[in-house]
Amino acid sequence: MKRSPRDRQQRAQPFWMPLLAIVTALILGGILIIVSDLEVIAAFTRIPRQVAVPFTDPSTQVSLEEALWKHPNEVQVGDGVLVDGRTLRVVEEVTDPSKQIALSEARKLYPTLGPGVTIYYNFWQKPTVGLKAAWHSVKTAYVALFEGSIGNPKQMVQALAAWLKGDPSLLSRAFYPLSESLVTSTPYILTGLAVALGFRAGLFNIGAEGQYFVGGLTSVWVGYSLKGLPIYVHLPLTILAGAVGGGLWGAIPGLLKAKTGGHEVINTIMMNYIAFALSDWLLNGPMMRPGGFRPISPEIEPSARLPRFFGGDIRFHAGFFVALAMAALVYWLLFKTTIGYELRTVGANPRAARYAGISLTRNIVLAMFLSGGLAGMAGANDIAGVIYYMPNAFSAGYGWDSIALALLGRSHPVGVVLAALLFGTLRAGATRMQSVAQIPIDIISILQAMIIIFIAAPEIIRSLYRLKKPSTAELALAGGDTAEGAQA
Amino acid sequence: MSTTQPVIIDPHARRRSRTMGVFLILIGLLIYGAFVRSSSVGQLATFGMNPGRQTQAMRIPDITLPVLTSLYVMSLLSVALGVGQLVWGWRRAEGLVLGLVAGLLALAFLTWAARGQSLNLVGILEAAVQRATPIALAALSGVICERSGIINIAIEGMMLTAAMVSSLVGSVTHNLTIALLVSILVSGLLGALLAVLSIRYKVNQIISGTAINILATGATSFISAKFMAPYEYLNTPGKFANWPVPLLSRIPVIGPVFFESNVVVYLLFILLIVVHVMLYYTRWGLRTRAIGEHPRAADTLGVDVLRMRYINVFVGGMVAGLGGVFLVLGSVPRFDELMTAGKGYIGLAAMIFGNWNPFGAFGASLIFGFTETFQAKLQILKVPIPSQFMRMLPYLITMIVLAGVVGRSVPPAAEGQVYEKQ
Numbered sequence: 001m002k003r004s005p006r007d008r009q010q011r012a013q014p015f016w017m018p019l020l021a022i023v024t025a026l027i028l029g030g031i032l033i034i035v036s037d038l039e040v041i042a043a044f045t046r047i048p049r050q051v052a053v054p055f056t057d058p059s060t061q062v063s064l065e066e067a068l069w070k071h072p073n074e075v076q077v078g079d080g081v082l083v084d085g086r087t088l089r090v091v092e093e094v095t096d097p098s099k100q101i102a103l104s105e106a107r108k109l110y111p112t113l114g115p116g117v118t119i120y121y122n123f124w125q126k127p128t129v130g131l132k133a134a135w136h137s138v139k140t141a142y143v144a145l146f147e148g149s150i151g152n153p154k155q156m157v158q159a160l161a162a163w164l165k166g167d168p169s170l171l172s173r174a175f176y177p178l179s180e181s182l183v184t185s186t187p188y189i190l191t192g193l194a195v196a197l198g199f200r201a202g203l204f205n206i207g208a209e210g211q212y213f214v215g216g217l218t219s220v221w222v223g224y225s226l227k228g229l230p231i232y233v234h235l236p237l238t239i240l241a242g243a244v245g246g247g248l249w250g251a252i253p254g255l256l257k258a259k260t261g262g263h264e265v266i267n268t269i270m271m272n273y274i275a276f277a278l279s280d281w282l283l284n285g286p287m288m289r290p291g292g293f294r295p296i297s298p299e300i301e302p303s304a305r306l307p308r309f310f311g312g313d314i315r316f317h318a319g320f321f322v323a324l325a326m327a328a329l330v331y332w333l334l335f336k337t338t339i340g341y342e343l344r345t346v347g348a349n350p351r352a353a354r355y356a357g358i359s360l361t362r363n364i365v366l367a368m369f370l371s372g373g374l375a376g377m378a379g380a381n382d383i384a385g386v387i388y389y390m391p392n393a394f395s396a397g398y399g400w401d402s403i404a405l406a407l408l409g410r411s412h413p414v415g416v417v418l419a420a421l422l423f424g425t426l427r428a429g430a431t432r433m434q435s436v437a438q439i440p441i442d443i444i445s446i447l448q449a450m451i452i453i454f455i456a457a458p459e460i461i462r463s464l465y466r467l468k469k470p471s472t473a474e475l476a477l478a479g480g481d482t483a484e485g486a487q488a
Numbered sequence: 489m490s491t492t493q494p495v496i497i498d499p500h501a502r503r504r505s506r507t508m509g510v511f512l513i514l515i516g517l518l519i520y521g522a523f524v525r526s527s528s529v530g531q532l533a534t535f536g537m538n539p540g541r542q543t544q545a546m547r548i549p550d551i552t553l554p555v556l557t558s559l560y561v562m563s564l565l566s567v568a569l570g571v572g573q574l575v576w577g578w579r580r581a582e583g584l585v586l587g588l589v590a591g592l593l594a595l596a597f598l599t600w601a602a603r604g605q606s607l608n609l610v611g612i613l614e615a616a617v618q619r620a621t622p623i624a625l626a627a628l629s630g631v632i633c634e635r636s637g638i639i640n641i642a643i644e645g646m647m648l649t650a651a652m653v654s655s656l657v658g659s660v661t662h663n664l665t666i667a668l669l670v671s672i673l674v675s676g677l678l679g680a681l682l683a684v685l686s687i688r689y690k691v692n693q694i695i696s697g698t699a700i701n702i703l704a705t706g707a708t709s710f711i712s713a714k715f716m717a718p719y720e721y722l723n724t725p726g727k728f729a730n731w732p733v734p735l736l737s738r739i740p741v742i743g744p745v746f747f748e749s750n751v752v753v754y755l756l757f758i759l760l761i762v763v764h765v766m767l768y769y770t771r772w773g774l775r776t777r778a779i780g781e782h783p784r785a786a787d788t789l790g791v792d793v794l795r796m797r798y799i800n801v802f803v804g805g806m807v808a809g810l811g812g813v814f815l816v817l818g819s820v821p822r823f824d825e826l827m828t829a830g831k832g833y834i835g836l837a838a839m840i841f842g843n844w845n846p847f848g849a850f851g852a853s854l855i856f857g858f859t860e861t862f863q864a865k866l867q868i869l870k871v872p873i874p875s876q877f878m879r880m881l882p883y884l885i886t887m888i889v890l891a892g893v894v895g896r897s898v899p900p901a902a903e904g905q906v907y908e909k910q
Contacts, residue, residue: 036714204694262890263899265641265694266840269833270883281876397705403698440713445706452699457689 018408018415020461021454022422025447030138032446033439037137040130062088069173141437148432149425151177172312177428179316183386185424187212189323190378191398192405192416193330194250194371199411200334201367202347207253207268208375209399210275211246215376217279218245220383220390221287223300234303239322239380246376247369249275254368258361264368272399283392297390306385319385324417326374331413333370343367375402396427397445404452423448505577512570512589519563519593523600524556531555533599534606537741539614544732545743555603562596583843587851594858601871612861613745618819620850620857621753622647622828625811626835627842627849628759633679633804634844635767636797637780637902641697642682643808644832645704650675650812652708655823656716658725664817667725668752672809678704679805683798690906709825716823727821728752752814759807764846776800780900783907793907808832837886844900856882 034040067075067090080087151174159174191208198205205211219242226234253267283295290298306317334340345353346363354360378398383390405423409415430441454461461467535551566589572578578585598607626643633640650671658667678700685696716723728750737747746757767773775796778786783793811831816823834856841855842848859882863875 032710036710206694206698256887256891260891262887265639266836266890267887270837270887273830273833273883274880277876277879280879281874284876285874400698400702400705403695404702407695438714440710442706442709442713445702446710447706449699449703449706452695452702453685453691456691456695456699457685459689 017458017461018410018419018455020465021408021451021458024454024461024464025450026142028450029443029447030142032443033138033141033437034134036439037133040133040137060088062090064090137437141433141439144433144436145426145429147429148177148436149181149429151175172310172314176313177432179310179314180431181421181425181428182320183315183317183424184428185421186317186320186323186385187378187382187398188401188405188420188424188427189327189417190381191375191402192409192420193327193413194374194378195402195406196409196411196413196416197330197334197343197374198367198371199406200347201343201363201371202350203254203257203364203367203371204265205250205268205368205371205375206265206399206403207250207271207275207372208378208402209395209397210268210272211249211372211375212379212395212398213272213275213279214249215242215246215379216383216390216394217282217287217379218242218376219380220297220300223304223383224298224389226304227301229301229303231303234301235306235384238300238304238384239377242380242383243373243377246379247373250372250375251365251369254365254372257368258364279390279394280392283390287390289389295392299389300383304384305388306381308385315386317385319381322377322381326377327413327417330374334413339366375399401448404448407452407455505582506574508582508586509570509573509577512573512585513567514570515589515593516563516566516568516570519559519566519596523596524559524563527555527559527600527603529556531603533558533602533604535598535602536606536608537610539610539744540608543744543748544737545748546738546740548740550606551609553599555599558599559596562592562599566592583848590855594855597862601866607865610741610744612858612865613741615861615864616854616858617745617749617753618857619860620853621749621756621818622811622814622831623835623838623856624760624850624853625752625756625814626808626832627838627853628756628763628846629804629808629811630836630839631767631842631844631846631849632763632776632807633801634839634903635780635900636776636800637783637900637905637907638683638686638797638801638804639693639697639904640679640682640801640804640808641694641836642678642700642704642832643811643835644828644830645697645701646675646678646805646808647812647815647832648708648826648828649678649704650809651816651827652711652716652812652823654813655723655725655816655821656711658817658821659722662726664726664728667817668810668813671813672806675809675812676802676806679801679803679808680798682805683801686801686906687794687797690908693904705826708823712823712825723822725817725821727819728817750818752810752818755810759810760846760850767846777900779907780902783902787907787909794909797907808835811835834882837882840899841886841889843898855885 062081064075064077067079067081067088075081075090077090079090081090082088155170155174159170162168162170191212194208194211195205219238222241223234223238226237229237249271250268253262253264253271256262256267257264280295283297287297289296306319306322308315308317310316332340334344342353342358342363343366345356345358346360346367350360353363375398379394382394401423405416405419408419408422409417426444426447427441430439430444433439433443434441531554533553533555535553537550538547539545569578569585569589573582573585598609598612601607626647629643629646630640653674654667654671657670658664661667682693682696682700685691685699686693712723730748730750731754732743733747733754737743739747746753765773767776775786775791778789779791779793779796787793812828815827815831835853838852838856839849841852842850859878863878866873866875866878
């Protein structure tokens with residue numbers, strides 16, 4: 001791949017550029033949330049408000065869901081329950097005062113009105129209502145996103161306090177979101193590393209999705225077909241099988257690229273679809289769970305499972321540390337070994353590499369093998385750590401997301417880990433945002449796309465915030481302090 | 489993406505031509521080994537030559553083939569063509585010969601699968617054309633963009649967006665023409681975004697394409713989940729009526745297969761001819777090909793490289809959008825999340841298979857559409873081949889073609905490279 005001066009400029013971005021890209025994406029996402037919220041649309045056009053005397057105070061109510069959590073099977077709507085030392089009334093849904101209007105207020109508009117009637121506001125009659133609805137909409141969404149990804153800070157503190165007093169029952173609920181975020185981040189770290197390693201060698205591995213699938217297939221096969229092995233043999237074997245499977249799947253486009261010049265982008269995409277069809281066939285045929293009708297594989301042996309550290313719902317497993325170890329390994333390989341030096345040279349300038357006697361074929365195939373291996377290991381990780389069997393709908397778009405990750409992390413292992421943690425938390429939190437604020441989880445994809453665009457085209461951000469362009473002198477300086485430059 | 493593209497002389501040409509000869513012979517042997525040996529003497533295969541529905545086409549008698557004899561003929565023909573390739577080479581007719589043998593293989597497969605039964609050939613071809621249409625439009629979009637040097641990997645996203653917009657606009661306005669126009673405009677704008685990112689901001693074209701794909705996936709699923717799923721009336725656009733072409737639709741076989749379709753299919757035919765003529769016989773086409781092969785030279789001669797690329801990518805986006813419109817208004821008249829299911833990428837594959845030519849891409853799309861249709865038929869005919877393997881076939885073929893083992897597929901030389909004006 002030719003390295004244009006533009007690439008150098010991209011590397012010369014200051015460290016806060018990715019952060020600015022993320023913040024900008026979140027702001028634009030917030031605008032999208034507001035614009036697409038039907039209540040806000042209603043608030044700006046026609047706002048239904050129930051005329052109420054007096055306002056129902058939400059602080060005297062508790063929702064049924066909340067009450068059932070405390071007193072399972074015992075409470076009904078209308079009951080009074082004791083919560084945090086206060087008696088609250090159980091209601092279907094906590095009444096939102098923003099949907100009500102006081103009688104005195106309503107009579108200013110319609111003098112003859114009685115309580116219980118629904119009236120409509122127009123935005124221009126009371127602009128604050130629309131603005132409040134907008135704020136409420138985006139606040140609900142992002143608070144849900146935060147609570148779904150990190151957790152509710154108050155609950156977490158309470159749970160910790162109770163735990164210190166010897167009552168660990170609250171812990172699992174309070175720390176469930178955090179655990180889910182880390183569980184979601186784990187495959188992201190690995191697939192992000194996969195794409196980043198490819199980038200470093202000048203290769204576009206768009207096939208992380210297919211390699212993840214194949215890694216899942218090979219690892220699940222080793223996981224359920226070998227029996228009676230001790231865990232310290234079976235578990236590494238399972239993970240390794242995923243890595244080798246994904247690696248070989250990735251090495252094929254690498255070989256084609258090196259030998260025939262066939263573009264790895266097209267070939268990895270083709271390999272993705274071949275992988276999906278292959279998995280569909282295997283799960284409906286040779287690998288189908290005996291006695292079942294659904295296309296899923298048998299469960300892997302307990303000896304092939306990554307250990308979990310906490311009981312109950314907390315799915316956080318040792319795979320997270322495997323992923324971190326792989327990040328360290330990739331860092332070491334890329335920047336501290338001859339192999340890595342050769343890979344990066346091939347990526348930076350294939351012609352120079354060839355002059356220096358570095359084999360292009362070997363390095364391209366090796367890079368694609370390692371890249372595919374990391375993606376395959378991500379699949380193995382999800383099999384051995386989370387679901388324990390292979391379903392037909394195995395992946396959740398890691399292949400495309402990982403390109404965003406590698407870009408955001410600037411193809412550096414540390415950056416990739418940070419980016420993966422961000423994407424993992426976003427994705428985990430979006431699930432809660434969907435259920436609490438009725439915002440489809442797909443908003444995460446929109447945020448990701450915006451982040452990619454802003455990272456890849458920093459001029460957009462610069463012009464958005466009226467930042468001045470970096471001078472050529474700065475560029476020349478920054479060109480030398482990239483990871484590559486520091487090594488060379 | 490190797491920077492050392494063979495420009496004029498291909499050093500591997502002889503080896504390739506020999507490989508292709510061997511490949512053709514192998515196909516002949518495959519027909520013999522896989523099909524001839526598992527058929528028995530006296531079996532007949534009946535092909536229905538009339539569509540199963542009421543049509544304007546003239547009725548012709550069904551064709552009954554003696555299975556064994558036909559298979560022998562097809563096998564020998566393939567071998568003979570392969571030997572011909574090895575001895576003196578088909579040179580410029582190579583592509584045609586390859587297509588012919590591929591057709592023979594497909595026909596042999598059909599004959600073998602239908603042995604002792606009857607199969608409605610016209611029905612299969614009809615379905616194949618319907619399935620090929622979005623693929624061909626995607627491929628045509630790829631041709632228009634890539635000939636000018638911009639890799640358009642975002643075709644999938646453009647199709648998806650156009651599909652969603654066409655369903656939404658069609659449902660709101662109850663006017664399918666407006667729906668079609670708005671949706672191709674929107675996907676053209678996505679093309680413009682790709683162009684702006686790749687040309688103005690010099691983002692790597694694969695990355696900008698990926699970003700657009702992710703954006704389109706997210707945005708369409710978001711809107712679908714937020715508005716179209718809860719309010720069903722926003723997702724009932726209605727469907728283009730089939731509109732038989734006078735006279736042409738009366739031709740047996742060809743009539744029902746090609747000329748009893750809806751407006752999008754006809755637009756595809758028109759676009760194929762227009763793009764072919766434009767690309768090879770007009771100034772626009774010459775310039776487009778020039779900036780895809782050697783932008784610096786074209787620039788020196790006064791061609792505005794960047795402006796041409798903007799125009800081509802915008803038009804390419806609109807053509808891809810037409811494919812998305814077909815998926816909704818031309819077949820199932822409703823939008824479902826991720827309904828393109830990789831058709832944009834198959835389109836790219838068809839473009840490569842068709843060697844970046846409009847009609848080549850169309851032929852490849854027909855083959856892909858045919859394999860897709862045939863998957864469904866396999867189970868009905870109780871053929872002992874898992875349908876998943878048929879599904880892999882287009883992708884495998886593309887990889888083989890791209891590797892240059894058979895046929896030769898050379899991308900425009902300047903594809904994917906940023907052009908900096910000097």
